[in-house]
Amino acid sequence: MKFLRAAGRQVLGLFVGDWLQSGVVVVILAAGWFAVSRLGAPALALIVLLLAAQLVWFARAEAKRSA
Numbered sequence: 001m002k003f004l005r006a007a008g009r010q011v012l013g014l015f016v017g018d019w020l021q022s023g024v025v026v027v028i029l030a031a032g033w034f035a036v037s038r039l040g041a042p043a044l045a046l047i048v049l050l051l052a053a054q055l056v057w058f059a060r061a062e063a064k065r066s067a
Helices: 002-039 042-066
Strands: none
Touching: 002 042
């Protein structure tokens, strides 16, 4: 029974983590859309940095969670 609970937690964690990460990406892209319309091309660098940072953040969180 412990095995089934642990497996269920892992599967649920994958979906919740993916939805959360997807939501963060959508928020970054929406904010970037407005930033580019107001600030122009230099805002693209900020979008790239934010997307890279969220990828590293979620990868580290997943590694810490599964360790």
